[in-house]
Each structure stands twice: as C-alpha cells, then as structure tokens.
Amino acid sequence: MEFSCTRQELLDGVNAVSKAVSARPTMPILSGIYMEVQENSLRFLATDMELGIEYTIPIRATKPGTTVVNAKIFNEMVRRLPDGPITFLLSEDSSLLKVRYFGSELSLNTMNPIEFPVLPHIVEGEHVTLTQGQFKEMTRLVGFSASSDESRPWFTGILWDVNPEYIRWVATDTHRLSFLQGTMVSSTVQEGRQFILHAKTLIDVARLLHEEENPIHLTITKSQVLIETEQMRVILRIIEGQYPKYQQVIPKEYKCRMTVKVKALLEAVDRAALASLGKEGSNIIKISMDGNILTIRSNSPEVGHIHEEVFVDREGDSISIAFNYRYLQEALKVFSVEDIYIDLTGPLVPGVIRPIGEDRYLYLIVPVRTV
C-alpha cells in the first residue's frame, strides 16, 4: 500500500467516517478506521455496528492495499499535517503505516484489516431519491424536535412517511412536533411505507453534504436503510417501535392567527428566558394579546418580573396561553424566513407555527397548564 494525497483530502474522509466510531468501542478493532487503497481511490470505513459510514476520496496510488489505524490518533495526526504532498506507505510486515512529508516521517501502529467488520451489501429494497438540499432542509427543520432520551428510542428518531404521492417527515419528543412535507426526485415505493431513523445520525449525514442540487439515494430494507451519495455510503439500522399517529394531534383550524417577525419574537423570548436562571427559575412564559400587541410575561423569585411586547398582525380571538420557552426558542432559531404565523385555538390546545414561505412545514407546541 502506497499513495499520495493532501491534508485537505484526508480531512474530508476522516471527518466523514469519524461519526461512526464509537466513543466506547465494544471490540478494539472498532476504535479504528479501515482504509482501502485502489488505483485511483482511497475508501475510508468506520462502524459501531449500529451505524456504518464509508467515504471515498480520489488519490494517486502506486500500490493498492488495506490497513486499519486508530481513529482518534489518525484524526489528530491529519489535522497537524503540513500543507503539501504527503506520502503513505505500509511497512513490509504491515505493522506500521509510514506517513512522509518533507524530510519527516511518522510511523503509526496499525491493526489487522481482516478483523474489521464489512458493511452489509444492500441492493434489494425500495428506492427513494432526494436532492441533497431537500435532505438538509429536512434535518434542519425537523431534526431538533426529536428527543435525546434513549429509553423510548422511537422518539429519538425522525419518522419517514413515504407514499407514491408524497414524502413526510415528523419528529417529536411529546412536548412539540415538527412536520415537513417534502419532494422526491424519484421513488419506487408502491404502497405507504413508514420507518424511523436516528435523528442525530441524519443531522451528521446532512453536515457532510455540500451540493444542494446533487442527488442522495436511499435503499430501504426491512431492518436497515442505505444512504448513498457519489462519495459516501451510510448504513443505518431502522429504529423499532410504534410511532404515534401524528395527523391526529395537528389542530385542523384556529381561532387566532398572528403574523410575527421571527427576529423580534426570538429576542423577546430570549429575554423572557432570564426568569429560568437561578435555583427557583421557571421555564414558563405567559403569552397574551391586546390589539396588535403580543405580550410575553415571565417571572422568578430570584430574577424579578419580565414584560415583553412584540408588535404583531392579528386576526381572530384574543387568547392567553403559556409555553415552555425552550420549545419556542429552539424553533425560532432554525427558520430561514423573516415572518411566521402563530395559530392558536385556546389555552389548552397546542399552538401551531407556520413559517411564511416554508409552507410545507409546521411546528406544534403543547401548552403548559398554569393556575
């Protein structure tokens, strides 16, 4: 095994597969990154047996071969390499990977590539193709609503609801819910198909996508999903569990619709959140309205009282309602539009936010009951 490449090329590959390396590997070999050199390509592979990521970069090889190096050490090394050509050479007995640049040489200990688990070969299954831009929009608008509580694993995922006519994504932690209807480039799904994929992993995959218009392909089997781009293959396990019927919780109508500036509302919520500071702090903010003024109130024994006013356009009733500020704040941070609708029905009915201009999307927040 002998090849040359630059630091930046290596960084791309190492960053991509590092997401699949477990912090506490169950077998020593899984602390490694598998590298396979062919004539014009270097394929990186890492897996924690739940998730596998493969990433291929173009290189100039003089001798093919395979090896496994410790992921953490390789990652740190690549970051510190100089600009300019770098040559990699596997020693005669395969025990050392020699890294050469200018007059210097670094010899990394290797592991036996035969021990490294191969990713399953997936060809059979239903196929869905999206643009990478659509995939990224999905993770941005939906991903943050998933739970991080592993005791109910289905809530840590994003539900993919795929039909011949549409694709929908949903995530919820039971306190709020994100819903997006997307568009597909193509699909072989004949009947409705629902499956749950880990939200954090999808967000990690989205970060590796740089070409909005290029395709991203999914192959969906019974228990796994393969996600592919030109450079990357990711294999994820489907999360088991019964997802709640999301259609039933989305209010069909509203009694009050406000048009609100995202920036003004976010700044007011940020200040109202001051009441959450301190030991007896509260996450609850109370919302009420009078004419075209939306009032947000919060208070805590340590901080004091906060009274924020935001100018809105309003049609319909005046409604008082209370929310956990975090669920409002997190959503307001992900919107790329300037204005949103807030639709309310009553103090105990979930509020619905619809970004104006991202109209295939909605965000639902369950209110807090207050005295």
Next chain:
Amino acid sequence: MEFSCTRQELLDGVNAVSKAVSARPTMPILSGIYMEVQENSLRFLATDMELGIEYTIPIRATKPGTTVVNAKIFNEMVRRLPDGPITFLLSEDSSLLKVRYFGSELSLNTMNPIEFPVLPHIVEGEHVTLTQGQFKEMTRLVGFSASSDESRPWFTGILWDVNPEYIRWVATDTHRLSFLQGTMVSSTVQEGRQFILHAKTLIDVARLLHEEENPIHLTITKSQVLIETEQMRVILRIIEGQYPKYQQVIPKEYKCRMTVKVKALLEAVDRAALASLGKEGSNIIKISMDGNILTIRSNSPEVGHIHEEVFVDREGDSISIAFNYRYLQEALKVFSVEDIYIDLTGPLVPGVIRPIGEDRYLYLIVPVRTV
C-alpha cells in the same frame, strides 16, 4: 436613580467587573454588582474581597442613586438587551431596578447597597506608570509560565522586580521560566522593590486594555497594589512568599545557538505531541542535531514513532536534550516574531529561548532526564 445608556456601554462595564465576582461568594451581597449613578457617570464595582474592580462609563443620568444587582443575572440580561436606548429606573422602595426599552419592561430584584463592601481608599504608596501596551506585552510573554497550583501561591503569580533603573517581570512553575525587562513611563521607587501579583488577574486586566499608548498607573502599598486607568480601578492583594532568586537559574553562556523559524518548529512539536495521546502516552520529545537539521523524536506504544526534521542555522556544538513538549509548545504560541534563538549548553542544563526582535525577553525550559 434614573439614567439611560446603550447595551454596548453597559456590556463594557459589566464585562470588566465580572472578573471580580466569585463563583462561590462568601456573602450573598458579593454575588452582586454595585452600581453608583452620578450626573454623568455610572460606576460599576465588584469584589471577592481578594480582588476588587471598579469601572466607570459615561451616561446621561436624570437622578443619581446606588443599587446592587445579581451579577450573573445582570450579565445575562445585558447581553440580551436590544440595540437602542435603554432606561434604568430604581423603584420608590429601591427593591426593583426597572429596565425599559421600546414598550417592554424588565424588573430586576435588587440587594441593599449599604451592605456592599467599599474598596479601600489607597493614596499612599510608591508609584509606577507603564504604557498599556507594555502591560499587555508583560502578561502575554510572562503570564503563561505561572503555575495554577494554589498550594504554593507565589508560583501562581508574576514577580514584579522594580528598581529606579529598570522593571523586570518573572513567572515560573519550576519547570520553565519567563523573564522580561520592560520600560516604565515614570516611577517613584527609590530602592529596589519586589512583589508578586496573581498572574491570572493581571491577564484579565490586560484584556480590558485597548489603548496601547495610554498610561496605566500602579500604587504599591505594603500588602496591596492599586492598578488604575482612566476608566478602571483594580485592587489586588500582594501574594506572600519568598520568590526564588531567578538570576541564579538563567545560564550565562551557551555551547550551541540555533536560529529557528517559530512556525516550522511549532508545527513539528504539535506533531511530535501525538505521542502523548493514549493511556501510555509520553510528553517527552527528544531533540538532536546534525548539520543544519534539528531532529525531534517521540514515540509511544499506542501511536508509534515520530521523526520530525526542522531546518535551522546552528553555531557551536551538537547537543542532544529532551523536553516536555508542552513547555515548548506554550511558549512558541505566544511569540509575535518569526525567528528565535535556542541556546543550549548540555543535556542537563536548562535551554534558553530568545525571540529575535523581543530581545528584552527570555524563556527557560528545564530539560527532562532520559535513559
């Protein structure tokens, strides 16, 4: 108490005094920031009884007064205030500080300003004046060599060695030592005076200085030092203890002088430091020389072997020596020059680094004994 100002003006004051608020205050009132409004000024004051910081900003007051607010909450609030004019108003009974902007109002709970300890009034003492630029250079080049081990408090400080003819600063953690001879604008010190001030605090003070050419005044008493600029007053306790005689450890001559590029050496040391990763990692790097090549070697059972070559100009003997890479790395990061001298005498004699162009400075590293 009633006044107006902008968010940025408040931020400057709050940031400055926050360094003096203890994370674990010994009295509840010390979790606060004292604010004193006069006709054209707002004075902030905070202290943990070891360190006191006062910072004054210009404002437009309609009514003078004093109050104390919780430092953490006030800090968070100021960050979240909108751009534009902000009005502060103390309630009739002094229990709430009302903060008004646009139509909104925030009422912060206050504490009784009478309980707040006043900073001692220091006028008597010896005086030294520096430029703020000189003060900043001192903290940058010397401060990082101080120890963070509070069990020998004098090593957490910077020694000020003031004489009618010169001012010198020294910091050491016993593994390495920084020395700088500076220039004073003026001084009333008649005989030699040595005192130790906490390095971290001096670094914090330096961060608040923005006018290189403006003066910074010190008033030195038996147990305290007052540091003053136009806007700021800082009172520090002098650290007690016997500082080692630093002149005795600085080698007077050398047997080998190398001229080295800082950037190339730092990159090589960063890579050699890879050997410190992992459970059995080592911080030791071995240095040797052959002609105009400086070789750095390190190794560890987990990582492998590292062999780095750096081109140098050399006069004198070829010497092999070993260092803890951290002491080399930390120093190389603070230099603002491109080239340094490294002066060596033998494997067990401290090495001396002199930045070329910062020639009133030297940095000494104690070598590691290796087999």
